[in-house]
Amino acid sequence: MNELIAVSIGLFAGTITGIVPGAGVLVAMIIATPLLMEFDVVQLLLFYMSLASMVQFTGTIPAVYLGIPGETNSLPAVVEGMKFTKRGKAKLAIGISALGSVVGSLMAVIITFLLISVLIGHVSVFFANTLKFYLYLAVIIFCLTVYNRGNILLNMLLCVFGFLLSMPGESDITQGFRYTFGIDDLEFGFPLITVLIGLLIVPTVFSMLKYDIKRNLDSDGAISFKYTVSYFIRKCMPSSLRGSVIGYLCGFVPGVSTVLATNTSYSIEKRMGKKTPSRLLVASETANNSGQFASMLPLLLIGIPITGSEVVLYSLLVDAGWSPFQFERVHINAEMIYKTIVPWFVFANAVALLVAWPLARKTLAILSLPRQYMVAVLAVGMLLLNSYLGYIDYRFWFYSACLVVFGIVGYLLRKHETIPLIFMFILGNEIEGVFFRQWFI
Amino acid sequence: MVYIGETMKKIVIMAMLCVFATSTLAESITILNNGKVGGSYHARSQMYKEGLESRGYTVNFENIGKIGQAVKVFKETDEPIIMVYSTNQVYNQDLFHTKDNLVLLEYEQPMWICKTFDSVGKTDKITVAHGKGYDTDIIKKALGTNIILVPYKNSSAILNGILAGDVDAAVNNQGKSLQYSASGQGVCEESDVLPVMQATVIGKNVDTRSMREVLLSIINDKKFVDYHSSRQLKRSTATLEEELDRIQQKTINWEVNK
Numbered sequence: 001m002n003e004l005i006a007v008s009i010g011l012f013a014g015t016i017t018g019i020v021p022g023a024g025v026l027v028a029m030i031i032a033t034p035l036l037m038e039f040d041v042v043q044l045l046l047f048y049m050s051l052a053s054m055v056q057f058t059g060t061i062p063a064v065y066l067g068i069p070g071e072t073n074s075l076p077a078v079v080e081g082m083k084f085t086k087r088g089k090a091k092l093a094i095g096i097s098a099l100g101s102v103v104g105s106l107m108a109v110i111i112t113f114l115l116i117s118v119l120i121g122h123v124s125v126f127f128a129n130t131l132k133f134y135l136y137l138a139v140i141i142f143c144l145t146v147y148n149r150g151n152i153l154l155n156m157l158l159c160v161f162g163f164l165l166s167m168p169g170e171s172d173i174t175q176g177f178r179y180t181f182g183i184d185d186l187e188f189g190f191p192l193i194t195v196l197i198g199l200l201i202v203p204t205v206f207s208m209l210k211y212d213i214k215r216n217l218d219s220d221g222a223i224s225f226k227y228t229v230s231y232f233i234r235k236c237m238p239s240s241l242r243g244s245v246i247g248y249l250c251g252f253v254p255g256v257s258t259v260l261a262t263n264t265s266y267s268i269e270k271r272m273g274k275k276t277p278s279r280l281l282v283a284s285e286t287a288n289n290s291g292q293f294a295s296m297l298p299l300l301l302i303g304i305p306i307t308g309s310e311v312v313l314y315s316l317l318v319d320a321g322w323s324p325f326q327f328e329r330v331h332i333n334a335e336m337i338y339k340t341i342v343p344w345f346v347f348a349n350a351v352a353l354l355v356a357w358p359l360a361r362k363t364l365a366i367l368s369l370p371r372q373y374m375v376a377v378l379a380v381g382m383l384l385l386n387s388y389l390g391y392i393d394y395r396f397w398f399y400s401a402c403l404v405v406f407g408i409v410g411y412l413l414r415k416h417e418t419i420p421l422i423f424m425f426i427l428g429n430e431i432e433g434v435f436f437r438q439w440f441i
Numbered sequence: 442m443v444y445i446g447e448t449m450k451k452i453v454i455m456a457m458l459c460v461f462a463t464s465t466l467a468e469s470i471t472i473l474n475n476g477k478v479g480g481s482y483h484a485r486s487q488m489y490k491e492g493l494e495s496r497g498y499t500v501n502f503e504n505i506g507k508i509g510q511a512v513k514v515f516k517e518t519d520e521p522i523i524m525v526y527s528t529n530q531v532y533n534q535d536l537f538h539t540k541d542n543l544v545l546l547e548y549e550q551p552m553w554i555c556k557t558f559d560s561v562g563k564t565d566k567i568t569v570a571h572g573k574g575y576d577t578d579i580i581k582k583a584l585g586t587n588i589i590l591v592p593y594k595n596s597s598a599i600l601n602g603i604l605a606g607d608v609d610a611a612v613n614n615q616g617k618s619l620q621y622s623a624s625g626q627g628v629c630e631e632s633d634v635l636p637v638m639q640a641t642v643i644g645k646n647v648d649t650r651s652m653r654e655v656l657l658s659i660i661n662d663k664k665f666v667d668y669h670s671s672r673q674l675k676r677s678t679a680t681l682e683e684e685l686d687r688i689q690q691k692t693i694n695w696e697v698n699k
Contacts, residue, residue, distance in 0.1 A: 127605035170509065173592045175533060175574040177509070188510055318477055319504065394514060433594065440591045441568060441607050 006043035007050045007344050009035070011351055014054025019062055019366050021207050025052050025309040030196050031378075033316075033385060041322045042340055048313050049296065049341055050348040053105065056258070056289045057356035060097045061364050064090050076266040076284035080277040091360075093281060095228035098357040100240045100282035104289035105349045107244035108251075109342055111290075112297065116334055119301065126304060133438040135306075136431045138253060143420035146259065155420045158413075162421035165190055166428025173433050185398035192315070192426070193389055194399050197382050198406025199422055203414040205375050225358075236282040239269055247287025251294025257307055261291025293345070300341065301333050308419070311426045470647065471501040473524040475511030480597070481616065481640070482508070484668065485525045485547070489642070492659030512536050515645060523644040523652065528692045529636070533574055538641060538688045544649045545642040545656050546684035548674040552635035553618035554583065557627040560609030570599045570611040576636075576695075580612055583634040603627070614638060616672045636694035639687075640674075653681060 013032055017023040028051055029036070036044060064081030077097065084093035125131055144155045168179040169189030180186040232240075246268060247261035265287030269280050298304045303322070305314040314322075355363055383403070390399025410418070424431075472490050476482025483506075490500050501520075505511045512534040515524055523544060531537050560567060566589055571580055573592045580590065591608050593599045596617045603611040604624060611621070618629040644652055659665060660676065669676055677684055 124605045127601040129602065129605070129607045170507075171573070172594045173573050184513070187513075188507060319506070394510070433592075437591050437593070437602075437607065440589050 002040070002043055003046055003340075003344060006039060006046040007348055010047040010050025011054050011348060011355075013047075014051040014352075015058050015355055015363060016366060017051075018055040018058030019363060020204075021062060023204050023207075024059075025055050025307075026196065026312065027200060027204055028055070029309050029312045030193055030201065031381065031385070033193060033312075034388060036316050037319070039316075039320060041317055041320050042336075044313065044317055044320055044322075045300070045341060046344050048309070049345055052292050052296070052309070053289070053345065053348045054352045054355070056285075056292050057098060057101050057352035058363060060101075060285060061094065061356060061360050064093045064097070065360075065364055076262055077281060080281040080284075083277040084281075089223065091223040092228055092231065093278075094360045095223070095225070095357050096232045096236055096278055096282050097285040098353050099229065099232045100236065100243070100286040101289040101356070102349055102353055103237075103240045104244045104247060104286035104291075105293060105345065107241065107286075108248050108290040108293035109345065111245070111248050112293070113338070116337075119297070120331065120334060126298065129434055129437045129441055132434045135253070136427070136434055139423065139427070140431075142253070142260065143423055146263075147417040147420050154416065158416070158418065158421040159424045162424030163428040163431075165195065165421075165425045166432075170429075171432070172429050173436050183398075185395045188393075188395070190425075191389065191393065191395070191399050191402060192312070194386055194402045195406050195425060196312075196422065197386060197403060198408075198410040199413065199418045199425075200410070201378070201382055202407050202410030203416075203418060205378060206411070206414045209371060209375065231278070232282070235276070236278055239279040239283040240286045242269070243283040243286030244290040246283075247290035248294045250287065251291030252298065252306070257295035258288055258291045261287040261294075297337075300337050308422055308426060468497075469499040469501065469521065471503055471518070471520050471522040473511045473515055473522060474502060474504045474506065475508045475524060475526075477506055480595070481614075482525050482527075485640070488662075488665050488668065489523070489525070489656065489659060492662055492665070493655065496655060496659070498655075508534060515643075519646065521644075521646045523642055523647065523656075526641050526643045528639040528641070528688060529574065529695050531692055532696050536643075538643065538685060538692065540682075540685055542643040542645060542649070543641065543681065543685050543688065544644045544647075544653050545660075546677040546679070546688060547640045547642060547660060548669060548676050549637050549639050550615040550672075550674055551631045551633070551637050552612055553615055553629050554610060554612055554632050554635075555603060555618050555621045555627055555629035556610045557603065557606070557608075561628065563609060567610055568608040570602045570608040570613075572596065572599060572612070575612060579635055579694075583612075583632050584610065615674065619672065637691055639691060641688065650681065 009032070013028040014025075017025070017028040025048075029048070032047075036047065039047060060077045060081065063075075063077035064085055067078055067082045067085070081090070081093045081097070084090055140159065143159055144152050148154050148158075166189070168181075168186045169177060170187070171178055177187040243265040246265040247258075250261035250264050251257045253260050262284045266280055266284040269283040295307055296310070298306050299310050299314060303314070305311045386399050386403045387396065390396040393399070413421075470493060472486055472493070474483055474486040476484075476486065486502070490502050493500050503511075503514070505514065508530060511524060512530075515522060516536065525547075526536075526538075528538070564585075565587060567584070567587070568589045568591050569580065569584060570591050570593050571577070573594060577590050581588065588610075591602070593602055596614050599611050599613045600617040600621055602608055603621060604626065611618075612632070612635065613621070615631075621627060622629045642656055660669070668674075677687075679687065
């Protein structure tokens with residue numbers, strides 16, 4: 001029953017944050033923090049898995065119907081989905097995307113099953129500093145080149161700012177506290193959730209206010225389920241299978257896993273000359289889901305979070321009793337994946353298929369709720385959340401002051417993607433330690 | 442009637458005594474957990490919590506997870522509180538063992554030096570993993586000056602580093618060193634040069650002597666005995682005064698770059 005509750009809440013949260021432009025898994029994790037603090041380890045993993053899966057499905061709906069990305073990986077869906085919508089075939093695009101997502105998820109499970117013994121056999125490789133060094137180097141390069149339309153100078157400034165924010169407090173390589181400027185509360189660094197509220201939720205709120213959902217909804221023609229399934233099998237299956245494999249491999253790249261999965265699959269499909277919108281759409285949406293499952297494996301198997309939302313999940317898991325950094329736990333973790341996570345993963349995909357295909361238009365109605373009220377509720381909720389976390393962390397006033405400061409910074413940066421900043425803030429200490437050690441090794 | 446009245450009186454007195462005794466037993470205490478899951482601080486805090494609860498205490502388990510923050514709370518609180526602690530932290534945290542706060546010296550363990558099989562016999566530029574807070578001069582005293590020191594965050598990270606092949610050798614605690622030996626990738630031995638780590642329990646706003654008696658009985662519970670024996674940890678059998686004396690003598694060795 002507890003597992004069903006966790007999955008249901010994850011699916012519900014995923015439906016909403018997948019639809020709302022600019023929101024995503026990380027935003028949902030932050031909003032749900034007080035609830036998640038009451039969950040046990042398995043519930044947390046199931047919640048996250050359901051949330052992340054559902055977001056990949058529902059993110060396609062506003063992309064296709066409205067031409068706006070519901071989540072950060074939906075950009076190919078915007079470009080290709082709108083071509084269907086303009087011809088009154090949005091339902092077909094939604095249907096084949098949802099089917100592709102299911103194929104991607106199931107393929108990821110199968111590939112994992114085939115590779116799990118290889119992964120376990122070479123698990124010590126994942127702990128090597130050299131591997132981490134190259135992975136983090138890749139993260140930095142992606143942060144510099146992928147976001148904000150490849151504006152390297154802007155991305156570099158964001159990365160440097162994020163890194164500077166990560167420095168006060170305890171370091172991974174030196175003893176004692178640093179850069180506290182005489183402020184006792186800085187000994188434990190800037191609070192993660194507060195920084196995320198300021199730099200992620202605030203810009204998201206402004207994204208919510210700017211979109212118009214009226215257009216395109218009326219031009220949707222009737223297309224049967226049978227036709228959609230037949231169309232998918234005849235025309236999209238090879239692209240879907242290719243997307244699954246490409247997405248799975250890209251899913252392991254830290255920081256950008258699903259974004260990379262979607263865009264790589266999309267680009268490869270294009271270069272192969274498969275320029276029909278259906279194939280491009282399905283290839284990217286399949287890779288999205290496959291990559292999402294793969295990105296969870298380093299965390300599930302060996303306790304290394306590789307995406308921003310996984311970092312938040314990781315800190316919650318540790319507080320709930322998770323003990324990841326142990327070689328001897330790898331087999332136990334692998335067993336848990338197949339006995340507990342995968343059955344619920346299949347269930348979550350079945351529900352997501354319903355929500356993102358037959359119920360797609362109804363799901364989209366969430367956006368027609370008065371947005372002023374949604375924003376007001378979100379703002380009050382974030383204020384309460386921040387105050388609560390500050391109180392239990394014995395740093396109430398510091399949390400409050402940080403919320404004001406980072407809220408202002410978030411507002412100023414509202415027109416830019418703040419992901420490079422957030423990544424460097426979250427991973428800065430770890431990256432510093434890995435690079436420092438690599439110098440000696 | 443007189444007889445019944447006296448009986449009633451006895452019953453009432455007995456009942457009051459029971460209530461009083463129960464309220465005395467149901468003493469409240471806070472345990473500050475200053476360690477992460479998987480680490481010894483967390484495991485020990487958890488076992489003390491369970492032991493105290495099974496002995497009638499109402500335990501408030503403050504899950505702080507960071508030693509620095511826990512020490513800050515410990516210093517500022519007015520509540521009855523206990524916290525697991527160790528001598529390798531005292532200089533970093535500026536919180537020393539005294540007759541007012543020492544409750545128990547739970548065990549002592551030497552530091553260990555582990556080497557990979559590939560590096561046995563290597564004499565030049567040996568890379569050595571160590572905890573970020575260790576005194577590098579003492580490590581050089583133990584392993585020679587021709588070494589390259591590679592700092593890691595904690596004992597688990599050191600273990601992962603040497604298992605993954607990052608370094609030739611590692612200075613680590615007893616539990617993690619035994620795990621490394623068990624992996625079959627190298628050899629470990631106790632160091633007689635590096636300082637001995639003493640694991641303690643400290644308290645504030647509690648009667649340290651009566652709390653000590655309770656905790657001594659808890660560390661004789663099966664779970665605690667198994668924990669100590671599986672890690673080959675040497676438990677103390679001295680008096681409180683002797684323990685304090687020993688701690689204060691050996692703590693000085695943890696002063697970094699003194």
